[in-house]
Amino acid sequence: MQQEPHEAQPPGEAATPLIALRGVRASLGGRPVLHGIDLSVGPGEVVALLGANGSGKSTAVRAAVGQVPLAGGDLDLFGTPVRRFRDWARLGYVPQRSTAASGVPATVREVVASGRLARRRLLPLRRADREAVHRALDLVGLADRAGDSAGALSGGQHQRVLIARALTSDPEALVMDEPLAGVDLASQRLLAETLRALAARGTGVLLVLHELGPLRPLIDRAVVLSGGRVERTVERPELAAGEDEHHPCHPADEAEPAAGYPLRTGIL
Template sequence: MSSVIPPPAPAPVGTASTTPSAEPLPARATSPRTPPGATAPGTPPAAPAVRLTDAVASVGGRPVLRGVDLTVGPGEVVALLGANGSGKSTTVKAVIGAVPLDAGALELFGTPYGRFRSWRRIGYVPQRTTAAGGVPATVREVVSTGRLPQHRLGPFRRRDRSAVDRALAAVGMLDRAEDGVAGLSGGQHQRVLIARALVGEPDLLIMDEPMAGVDVTSQQVLADILRREVGRGCAVLLVLHELGPLESLIDRAVVLRDGCVAHDGPPPESVGQHALPGHDHVHPHADPTPPGLLA
């Protein structure tokens, strides 16, 4: 992994020779908002939560990312859009270390990936799958695993239990805390996974298609959660199938095409992946949370 690169001011990024030409995307109107990551005068700017530079990666021997640049600043909400197979999920898996880079560099909170150890600062929600993978477990037990990075498998303390209760309350699942996850609906499973990511009170929240296949109520719960997390300064990276109820929260959209950045800037107006070339509606399930986030 390369040495630390001094953080530049956030700006539209892309690739030089590998990015295919793309037609301009219409930008939606945005309401005035405090710039993400804004600091008091005279205070040095905080390092980006994510800086992925000229990333090249393969999955199963097949090239997927072909020189992707991606920056997520403190308190910024960035949406990854693109057709299936464009590299969205591979990009977030590269960020959390589940897919190794063949070339390029990754920094998390200003630290090169190879030296990064503060995994408790990152909350990750994979593509929707069952919350327990067939293992008998209660809602509380699943969410509690999100506290493991806080104490390295030590005994649970009162503040851990309180954090679990707060996360469950935030997603509207506190009354189901002692229920088995096997009896939950798809939207409720998703809420449990979101609570597991929130329980560590992360500084960076990464979600891979959190809106896919969930009911309208769960979508609105997610929008409310993200609004609160952004309000406390959490950076958010979302793989989205469409903007939907989250549209007003998005600061930037990064559109991928064939493993390259085709657009980095204001979100396209009232479109999502549906309007991008080559879109289909297949949403394969992702692997469980990578070991690094539970270490």
């Protein structure tokens, strides 16, 4: 996927976080889930969010993309308070993997193309849109399956389609909720290669993970949640030494809406 790197920060200036949560509180169904989360992702950073079942990981990332309203605290996206933020195409979101195509017949290409609507809301797609879809499919290794039914894909391939859909808008920050859940090792390694390329060109990445697996060498920082609070932060040297040791959890650690094809992610 040959694309220009995102605009670099001027020399000598501290990079503005792409995503910044400060003292964020949030509830689901009237039940408090987050109790003052501080979390940031800078350009080119890959940050993992770890924690046990019910720790608040999925709620935290959904809050970060504007899907869960804040009960308190602040969320800035690209230096802009979320209440004033409008340029959602800069932020890509990959929800927890759908296990079916939601009964909607669609090809892999059509599902991925739906992500292009973050940049333009009208059909048909133009040449630039079609090229972006092809680049995204090529990056995740599914260009040869573009015309296949999305319902015929394996779990790992479904996950790669969701990633490609998010990448069609060329996001500057990418948020992924349990991208390794139910995904075979070959797909995990391909995901690691994809994220390495994105981070190298300045894309910030926030991942909810059960364990680091093949992504371990890419992670700059792991934030461990417990009971809706940040328990500790593990930096790269500790991660390299295996100090994260994963917290047992399940792919859905809070009640989540179904993430089917080819619906909008909710942030467009």
